[in-house]
Amino acid sequence: MTHQKLQNASSVPIDGFSNVRITSIWTFLMSVQWSEPWLIGLLTFQAICFGLTLLTCRFYRLQICQFLVMVAMVYSAEYLNELAAMNWRSFSNFQYFDSTGMFISLVYSIPLVFNTIFIVVIWVYRTFSTMTELKILQLKRKAQREGRKKTQ
Template sequence: MTEPKVKNTSSIPIDGYSNVRITSVWTFLQSVDWSESWLIGLLAFHVICFAVTILCRKYYRLQICQFLVMVAMVYSAEYLNELAAMNWRFFSRFQYFDSKGMFISLVYSIPLLLNTVIIVALWVCRTFSTMVELKTVQLNKKAAREKQRKTQ
């Protein structure tokens, strides 16, 4: 019949840390040595950013500042990736910073962007609740005017 298709696995990179072929984002994240201190610090930074987002959800101006800072950090990720690729020996045991920026996108930019999406969702909820309050006030004023007109 037909011969089974042989997949050329020589083009799939092998991770130097765990000797696993990197075929997906999940296997890539599994191949990272998460015990490195700078990665633990990065994870702590993302947890703190998320906590600030949740704790400051009622402070609109603070959220605007946080949003702008996080967007600027995502914007600078390409430059940070180049800098880290040149100096990775100073802080890491392995070279994670590829020319396409997959690693920095996964562990740095995506969590920041998720935080900004949460902030935008909070803004949308606040806008909807303000619109509901405004419409309620308008209807109450209209009902009061109607009631006053009927009593006259």
């Protein structure tokens, strides 16, 4: 039993730049050097995208465009990962871009997907609100028509 545990422990990848055993997403994210300028820029970009989502809540067409752009960006993440894996030395101190795309998924795609989900939730909420308002108007008009019929 202990031999099996040792074998499983040795199969856990070791992060090359901080020698921390990566056993979860949290340890992986903690092993990233977040002080690199391109990572700060990426985090700033994600914050700007979320801020734009909040600011464009009342502008459907603008939010549709933002939604489509973010979906296209998530779709292109695989190609961006390949490009970054080939040229990582020009902008980064470490090779974060593996063939499975875990890093780019965690720091690039998942925040964009959460942003698009937030937009869809806003759309569903507004649709339900509009449907509720329409039903209330229908009931008021029906009540007015019935009131007129009774007075005639």
